[in-house]
Amino acid sequence: MPKYLIEASYSAEGAKGLMKRGGTARRAEVQKMVESLGGRLDAFYFVFGENDVHVILDLPENLTAAAISLAVMSTGAEDRLGATVIDQKLSCVVHVRVESALE
DSSP states (O other): OOOOEEEEOOHHHHHHHHHHOHHHHHHHHHHHHHHHOOEEEEEEEEEEEEEEEEEEEEOOOOOHHHHHHHHHHHHTTTEEEEEEEEESOOEEEEEEEEEOOOO
């Protein structure tokens, strides 16, 4: 399965939810969603800087990655979500960026 690097930035509502329920709960939600779509959560990191989260996923194909991106963005928890798709042979890198309509 191809690997996807997801970089996301929380909205104000997303940050409030994170503070209320904690980082472990957020990671568990992501893992449950990814596994229900036939993928695997490889890594989940909270980071400093432009992004708040870096996630590495193994997913069956691009359509699954797009479904996850839309599902996450529809919650309003993220202001920005970007995905870097890395081919198994590292022969192809594709960058996708999804921005909130609120900006």
